Amino acid sequence: MKLAEQIAAEILRGFDKHYRIFRDISSAAKDRFERADWAASREAGRTRIHFYDQRVREAVDLVSDRFPLATVEELIWPHVKQAYFQLLYEHRQPECAETFFNSVACRVLDRRYYRNEYIFWRPAISTEYLTGGEPDYRSFYDRGEGLRGALRDVVLSYELRGQWQDLERDLDRLERAVAEHFGGPWTSDVDFQIQVLSSLFYRNKAAYLCGRARNGYREYPFVVPILKDEQGAMFLDALLLSPQDIGRVFSLARAYCMVDMEVPAAFVQFVSSMLPRKPRSEIYTLVGLQKQGKTLFYRDMMLHLKHSSDCFTVAPGTKGMVMAVFTLPSFPYVFKVIRDWFPPPKDVDRAKVEDRYLLVKHHDRVGRMADSLEYSHVAFPLERFEPELLAELKSVASSMIRIEGDQLIVKHLYIEKRLVPLDLFLQKSDEQRTRAAIREYGNAIKELASANIFAGDLLLKNFGITRFGRVVFYDYDEIGYLTDFKFRRIPKARDYDDEMSADPWFSVGPHDVFPEQFPTFLFADPKQREIFMELHGDLMDPAFWIAAQDRCRRGEQADIFPYPENLRFSRRFE
Known part of the structure; x- marks a missing residue:
């Protein structure tokens, strides 16, 4: 076997090992759900995030040790790429295997990102009509029992172990929800069918049944959450039919899902048909294939740059002391670069900032923290940077950029969905929208606390609002x-001099927090402060925070649903 073929085969073995382990832990989500082992579910989610980098490092070490010529002779890599391409002809995850090849090649070649002939810059293997040994989705029909019979067949097809609270009651509720949505009982055409993905989507304490109903010329995507009660009995919790409600389930502001997929491209294509406006990069990320999501996002970004002409500019909002943030107006994302230095009173360094972003990646984001894509050595066209932005990057983050010819290379950055900063939103809002946004702001703080997260800096500028009004x-x-913070009441002043002192008359530890100060510290506008105190006065009481800490220490996991409470059958059909 030629050297190029040997290297290619070794890299593919590394990927196959990765996907085998990835699929094992993802498919075990069904057992964890059946046993209601929520602690194991959280740990599995954190563990899986590291799998890709571990397997890449193993493959890089193996190639470097066994084939030292590959690390110094770059001209061999186009031949390795060609040999690898030939191995993917009948592969079930070719797009992910190509990305794995890119990761290994860039590290072996010391990340020479600009030599696209060495890597799969564009996909070489089509994933259209790619199927596995078993169907990726199953179809169910009216067998004479109407919609109810088809729905029963769908639910029971997943063979979930355990008792149901009352499946017939839940099927009644599904039929009622359908009738309410469509203004009357369901009428099936001759070609009526329900198609559902072969695996449920598992996340936190829920399993999500994802499918689409086809009736005549219409197609209706839907999601049905399956939950467990305190006794372990299962029940159907809601029927989600609107794109907005389905989109919330697939939001990247939450933990990634566990899904058993032999052919991930087929699952992504199915979900894409349910949410045609959601980029496929986000769907790959949602199912735990973050590196593939990053690959597709980067390709989408480069394609957008090729077909647009606007310039990168400083992002709107109050400038931060840790990040230099810029955006491209025609592209709905922001780019964040860690500054070389942080002005007082910031007491962090680069390593700590990176560690905080990693914490968010590993943690349950409960729909309240933006997911970030992390990149290294990204080349942007220099001519697309406004002078003001370029001057700022040179001033505060010069170690993170370099100019090579007509390109600006950013050594390390984070990319997030662009949101409207909450402070700017409130400046332009009427009373009704202000009230709704402040309600959401307080809810975000409370839901993060239930997930054992304290934002630290609660200033409005650090929160954004989505187009659907979510903070x-x-x-x-x-x-x-x-649980690492200490929430205290402000001690009473000893005398008049204490009250008038500009400095505190009591000791303050590095993790001490005084919630009584929140309204004054967070809201300069008296009306906004009044609304906050009315809606979320409990946040000013240390007792709220101490109780939340106690629940976290006991291992309690709050039920935070990615859909409105009024859609839950227990609320809707009491």
Whole structure:
């Protein structure tokens, strides 16, 4: 066997090992759900995130040790790429295997990103019509019992072990929800069928049944959450039919899902048909294939740059002391570069900032923290940077950029969905929208606390608001586990001099927090402060925070649903 073929075969063996382990832990989510082992579910989610980098490092070490010529002779890599391509002809995960090849090749070649002939810059293997040994989705029909019979067949097809609270009651509720949505009982055409993915989507304490109903010329995507009660009995909790409600389930502001997929491209294509506006990069990331999501996002970004002409500019909002943030107006994302130095009172360093972002990646984001894509050595066209932005990057982050010809190379950056900063939103909002946003702001703080997260810096500028009015936190340099902080009341002043002193008359530890100060510290506008105190006055009481800490220490996991409470059958059909 030629050297190039040997290297290619070794890299593919590394990928196959990765995907085998990835699939094993993902498929075991069904057993964890059946046993209601939520602690194991959380640990599996954290563990799986590291799998890809571990397998890449193993493959890099193996190739470097066994084939030292590959590390110094770059001209061999186009032949390795060709040999690898031939191995993927009948592969079930070719797109992910190509990305794995890129990761290994870039590290072996010391990340020479600009030599695209050495890597799969574009996909070489089509994933259209790619199927596995078993169907990726199953179809169910009206067997004479109408919609109810088809729905029963769907639910029972997953063969979940355990008792149901009352499946017939839940099927009644599904039929009622369908009738309410469509304004009357369901009428099936001759070609009526329900198609559902062969694996449930598992996340936190829920399993999500994802499918689409086809009836005549129409197609209706839907999601049904399956939950367990305190006794371990299962029940159907809701029927989600609108794109907005389904999109919330697939939001990257939450933990990634566990899904058993032999052919990930087929699952992604199915979900894409349910949410055609959601980029496929996000769907790959959602199912735990973050590196593939990053690959597709980067390709989408480069394609957008090729077909647009606007310039990168400083992102709107209050400038941060830790990050230099810029954006491209025509592209709905922000790019965040860690500054070389942090002005007082910031007491962090680069390593700590990176560690905080890693914490968020590993943690359950409960729909309240933006997911970040982390990249190294990204080449941007220099001519697309506004002079003001370029001057700022040179001033505060010069170690993170370099110019090579007509390109600006950013050595390390994070990319996130662009949101409207909450402070700017409130400046332009009427009373009704202000009230709704402040309610959401307080809810975000409380839901993060239930997940053992304290944002640290609660200033409005560190939160953003989505187009659907949901408030999300996105500034992580002071974030920490809620249980690491000490929530205190402000001691009473000893005398008049204490009251008038500019400095505190009591000791303050590095993790001490005084919630009584929140309204004054967070809201300069008296009306906004009044609304906050009315809606979320409990956040000013240390007792709220101490109780939340106690629940976290006991291992209690709050039920935070990615869909409105009023859609839950227990609320809707009491």
